[in-house]
Amino acid sequence: MNPTVIPALVAASVDREVGPRRPGAIYQNIDGRFEVLALVTDPREAAKLLRRDSARWAVIVRDTLRPDGQPFAIGSVWTTSDHLIREGKPTPVYVAAA
Template sequence: MNTITARHGDEALRRSVAADIGPRQPGTVYRNVDGEFRVLDLILDRDQARRLLNRRSAQFALRVIDQQRDNAQPFVIGSVWTSSDQLVTVGGA
């Protein structure tokens, strides 16, 4: 594979991962059929995401907490953003 093709492939993967993550950045709250979640961390390091999710194909991971459950504990997910996810609030610095 030449350098130009590799760069194009890297850019295509970056766009695909960005689409899979959607608007979920740290501080963002979103809801779906499973609950309402605040994003605590976005892990883009593939090796770390793969370890956390125990999934060889993971490209990212999100550490979230369910805001609707008392005494909820943070947990890690690797699910992609879908049309059933709804943005509640946008995170920020």
């Protein structure tokens, strides 16, 4: 496989996993209603935010149903149980080299 194709494949995979969660988006699932504050695609920073050994991305959200909702990082993939309420800014996914 051509080495220049690999980053594009990784970015496409991350884009599918993140779904429409771009800064400014609001989505809801069984856990709450969340505003997306940031999308982190630097693997080192994402792993640090998620307190994991490795991660390709992280989304920083705030639960809008809680008046005291504090921002926190998540790494769960977008599923059919997630429902987009408001679209975010059209931000392409760029994955930094690991």
